[in-house]
Amino acid sequence: MLLLVGFLWLEGCSSTLSTWLFEKGLVKDDYRYGDLYRMANLKDFRVLKEVCASSKVSQDKNIHLVLAGDSFTEQGKIDSSNFVANSFTYIRVDGKASIVLDTSQYNVLVIETVERHFRERFVSVWDGVSFSSKDDVNLGWKDYFKKIVAFELPYSNELHEGVLFGYDFAMTVRGWKASLNYYLFNRVDSHVKLNKSEEHLLYYLPSEKGISSAFDSISDEEINDLVTHVNETLFKYKDLGFDKVILSIIPNKTSVLGTDLGEYNELISRVQGSQALQMPILDAYGILNSLGQKGYEKGDTHWTCIGKQQWVDKLNELLTQGLKNDLPEL
Amino acid sequence: MAFKPIYILILFVTVIVDYYAAFLIDREEGPKRKMWLMLSLVANIGFLALFKYFNFINQNIGFALGLMGMENPIPNYGLELPIGLSFHTFQAMSYTIEVYRKKQKPEKDFAIYSLYVMFYPQLVAGPIERPQNLLVQFHTYFKYNFENIKQGLIRIAWGLFKKVVVADRLAIMVDYCYTNPVEQSGSTLLLATVFYSFQIYCDFSGYSDIAIGCARLMGFNLMENFNVPYISKSISEFWSRWHISLSTWFKDYLYIPLGGNRVGEYRLYLNYFIVFTISGLWHGPSWNFIIWGALHGIFLIMAMYWKKHVGLSLPKTKFSTLLQVSFTFALVTLSWVFFRAQGLSNAMTILTKIFSFSEYTVFSSPLATTELWFSFLVILILMLKEIYFPKIDTSKTPEFYVMFSGLVLICYFFGVFTSNQFIYFQF
Numbered sequence: 008m009l010l011l012v013g014f015l016w017l018e019g020c021s022s023t024l025s026t027w028l029f030e031k032g033l034v035k036d037d038y039r040y041g042d043l044y045r046m047a048n049l050k051d052f053r054v055l056k057e058v059c060a061s062s063k064v065s066q067d068k069n070i071h072l073v074l075a076g077d078s079f080t081e082q083g084k085i086d087s088s089n090f091v092a093n094s095f096t097y098i099r100v101d102g103k104a105s106i107v108l109d110t111s112q113y114n115v116l117v118i119e120t121v122e123r124h125f126r127e128r129f130v131s132v133w134d135g136v137s138f139s140s141k142d143d144v145n146l147g148w149k150d151y152f153k154k155i156v157a158f159e160l161p162y163s164n165e166l167h168e169g170v171l172f173g174y175d176f177a178m179t180v181r182g183w184k185a186s187l188n189y190y191l192f193n194r195v196d197s198h199v200k201l202n203k204s205e206e207h208l209l210y211y212l213p214s215e216k217g218i219s220s221a222f223d224s225i226s227d228e229e230i231n232d233l234v235t236h237v238n239e240t241l242f243k244y245k246d247l248g249f250d251k252v253i254l255s256i257i258p259n260k261t262s263v264l265g266t267d268l269g270e271y272n273e274l275i276s277r278v279q280g281s282q283a284l285q286m287p288i289l290d291a292y293g294i295l296n297s298l299g300q301k302g303y304e305k306g307d308t309h310w311t312c313i314g315k316q317q318w319v320d321k322l323n324e325l326l327t328q329g330l331k332n333d334l335p336e337l
Numbered sequence: 338m339a340f341k342p343i344y345i346l347i348l349f350v351t352v353i354v355d356y357y358a359a360f361l362i363d364r365e366e367g368p369k370r371k372m373w374l375m376l377s378l379v380a381n382i383g384f385l386a387l388f389k390y391f392n393f394i395n396q397n398i399g400f401a402l403g404l405m406g407m408e409n410p411i412p413n414y415g416l417e418l419p420i421g422l423s424f425h426t427f428q429a430m431s432y433t434i435e436v437y438r439k440k441q442k443p444e445k446d447f448a449i450y451s452l453y454v455m456f457y458p459q460l461v462a463g464p465i466e467r468p469q470n471l472l473v474q475f476h477t478y479f480k481y482n483f484e485n486i487k488q489g490l491i492r493i494a495w496g497l498f499k500k501v502v503v504a505d506r507l508a509i510m511v512d513y514c515y516t517n518p519v520e521q522s523g524s525t526l527l528l529a530t531v532f533y534s535f536q537i538y539c540d541f542s543g544y545s546d547i548a549i550g551c552a553r554l555m556g557f558n559l560m561e562n563f564n565v566p567y568i569s570k571s572i573s574e575f576w577s578r579w580h581i582s583l584s585t586w587f588k589d590y591l592y593i594p595l596g597g598n599r600v601g602e603y604r605l606y607l608n609y610f611i612v613f614t615i616s617g618l619w620h621g622p623s624w625n626f627i628i629w630g631a632l633h634g635i636f637l638i639m640a641m642y643w644k645k646h647v648g649l650s651l652p653k654t655k656f657s658t659l660l661q662v663s664f665t666f667a668l669v670t671l672s673w674v675f676f677r678a679q680g681l682s683n684a685m686t687i688l689t690k691i692f693s694f695s696e697y698t699v700f701s702s703p704l705a706t707t708e709l710w711f712s713f714l715v716i717l718i719l720m721l722k723e724i725y726f727p728k729i730d731t732s733k734t735p736e737f738y739v740m741f742s743g744l745v746l747i748c749y750f751f752g753v754f755t756s757n758q759f760i761y762f763q764f
C-alpha cells in the first residue's frame with residue numbers, strides 16, 4: 008500500500024513519469040477530449056481531438072529553424088517533420104534557452120505566442136534565446152549548495168487526476184456533476200467560459216479583466232510600445248546572427264469564436280497593421296479567423312489539424328521565400 | 338504547492354533540540370533548568386521568527402527608515418514559510434514547557450517523540466496537541482476496532498462536506514468581493530463578510546474534523562478544536578469554542594505566566610490585550626492580523642469592564658439569548674474583515690461601505706440566485722447538525738454505510754473543487 012501511495016506521489020511530482028505511463032499505455036491521456044473539456048466536463052463538448060496526419064515535406068533546405076513557441080507548437084503537436092528546414096530547435100517562448108547557431112545555415116527564429124500572453128511577453132524586448140558554449144557552465148561548490156537548497160519537487164494535482172480519474176467511466180461521472188452544477192447553479196468550471204450562444208467552450212482568461220483580456224480596451228500608446236519592443240526584438244536577434252525573425256500571434260479562441268461576450272480589442276490586427284512594425288509576420292489571425300469554428304477543437308483551446316496545417320504551410324512558404332530572397336547565392 | 342526537501346531540516350532540528358532539551362531540563366534544577374528551557378524556546382521561536390516574521394519586520398524597518406530618507410541595509414532573503422511551522426513549533430514548545438513544569442516526563446523513545454511533533458493528521462494545521470494527551474497514546478497498543486474506523490470515516494466525510502460543499506462554495510462570493518472591494522456595494526460586501534464567517538469556520542473546523550477523523554482511523558484521539566462557536570453569547574465564550582487548542586495554549590503558556598487573573602483589574606486588561614494581540618500576530622506577519630487579535634482583546638476588555646462597573650445585564654429569556662448570540666456574531670464577523678482583507682486600506686474600505694449603507698440596493702454576486710439560496714440552505718443544515726447532532730451515531734453499521742456513502746456523494750456532486758487550499762495552511 009505504501010509503495011503504491013509512494014509511486015502515486017512521485018507520479019504527481021514528475022511529468023516525465025506521467026508521460027512514460029502514458030506512452031506505455033498504462034494510463035489514458037486525460038486530454039483526449041481537449042484541455043477545456045477536461046476542466047468543464049460538459050457533455051456537449053466531449054469530442055475526441057483530431058489526430059493529425061503526419062505531413063511529408065522535403066527537408067532539403069539548409070535552414071535552421073528555431074521555434075520559440077507555447078502550447079500550440081509544443082512537442083506532440085508539431086515537430087521537425089512538419090518543416091522544410093533540415094535543422095529544427097524548439098524552445099519555450101515563456102522560458103530562456105541557450106542555443107548554438109551554425110552560421111553556414113540560414114537561421115530563422117520564429118516567435119509564436121498566443122494572443123493572451125502577447126502583451127506581457129512584449130512589455131519589454133523579448134529575450135528568450137541566448138547563445139553560450141558548454142564552457143560557460145562551470146559550477147563551483149557554492150552553486151551546487153545553492154541548487155540543493157533551492158531543489159523542490161513541484162507537485163501537480165493535474166498529474167494525479169490524470170492517472171486516477173482520466174478514464175471514460177470517471178469522465179462520465181464528472182460529466183454528471185458538471186451538468187448538475189450547470190443546470191442547477193448555471194456554473195461551469197472557473198477556468199472555462201461559454202460564449203453567449205453556448206456553442207463554444209473557451210478558456211476563461213481572455214474574458215477576464217486584465218492584461219490577458221480580449222475585451223479590455225488597449226490604448227494606442229500601448230500598441231506603439233508593443234510594436235517598438237517587437238522591432239527591438241527583431242534587431243536584437245538579427246544582430247545576434249539570425250537571418251530572419253518572424254512573429255506569429257495565435258488568436259485566442261475567444262477572439263474568434265467568443266466575440267459575443269464583449270467588444271474585441273483587436274489587439275492582433277492593431278499590432279500587425281501598425282505602420283511602424285518591421286518584424287515579418289505570420290498572420291495566424293487571418294488563417295484562424297477565416298476558418299472560424301473549423302480552426303479550433305471543440306473542447307480545446309488549440310487549433311484543429313486544418314488550422315495547424317495552414318499555419319505550418321504558411322511558415323514553410325515564408326522559410327522558402329526567405330531563403331530565396333535573403334540568401335540568393337544559396 | 339511544491340515540496341522543498343531542505344525544509345524538512347527545520348523540522349528535524351527542532352525535534353532534536355527539543356528532544357535533548359527535555360532531558361537536560363528534567364536533570365537540572367534551579368536556574369540551569371530554566372536556562373535549558375529558554376534554549377529550547379529560543380530555538381523554536383527563532384525558527385518561527387526567521388521564517389514567519391523576518392520579512393515583515395524587515396519591511397517595517399525599511400518603511401521606517403524610508404520615512405527618515407534612509408535605505409534599509411538589511412536585504413530581503415525571500416524566505417518562504419514552511420507549511421505547518423506555527424503549529425508544530427507550538428506543539429514542540431508545549432512539550433518542553435510541560436517537562437519544565439514537571440507535568441510530563443521526557444520521552445525516551447526518539448521515534449515516538451518525533452511522531453509527537455510530526456504526527457501527519459495534525460502536523461500542518463493542528464489541533465495543537467499536548468504531550469499528556471498524545472504521547473501516552475503512542476505508547477498504547479491498539480487493537481483493530483471497527484467502531485474507530487466508522488467514527489473516523491464519518492468524521493472525515495463531515496469535514497469534507499464542510500470544506501468542499503460549504504467553505505469553497507462561499508469562497509466564490511468572498512473572493513469575488515474581497516479581491517476588489519472598491520467596486521462592490523455595501524450590501525454585497527456585508528453578505529460576503531457574513532459568508533466569510535462561515536467559510537473560515539467550515540474551512541478550519543473541516544480540516545480539524547478530517548485530522549481528528551484520520552487519527553481516529555488509526556485509533557488515536559485528538560482533542561476537539563471547535564464547539565459550535567457561532568452560538569456564543571459573548572466574546573469570552575467564543576474563544577472557549579473557537580480554535581480551542583490554540584486558545585488554551587495561549588492561556589496555559591502566556592496568560593497564566595503573565596499573572597493570569599491574580600492581578601489587579603487594569604493589569605488583567607493589559608494581560609488580555611497582550612495575549613489576544615500576540616494571538617493575532619501568531620496567525621501571520623501582517624498588521625491586519627494584529628488588529629484582528631487586538632480587536633478581540635478590546636471587545637473582551639470592554640465586556641469585562643461593563644460587567645464590573647455597569648453591571649446591567651439582560652433578563653434570561655430566549656429573546657435575550659438570541660440578542661446576545663447575534664451581537665457576538667456581529668462583532669466576530671466584523672472583525673473577520675481585518676483577517677480576510679488584503680491590506681488595511683481594503684479592510685477600511687469594506688467597513689466604511691458596510692456602515693455607510695452605500696448602494697445597499699445594488700447587489701452583485703458571482704453565484705446565481707439558486708446557488709445563493711443553496712448556500713443559505715447548507716449553512717442552515719450545518720448549524721442544525723452542529724447544534725443538535727454534534728456526534729454522528731455510527732453504532733448501527735447499515736445506517737453508517739448509508740450516511741457515509743450519502744455524505745460522500747453529496748460532497749462529490751455538490752462540492753466545489755477549485756483547488757482552494759485550507760486557509761490555515763498559510764499559518
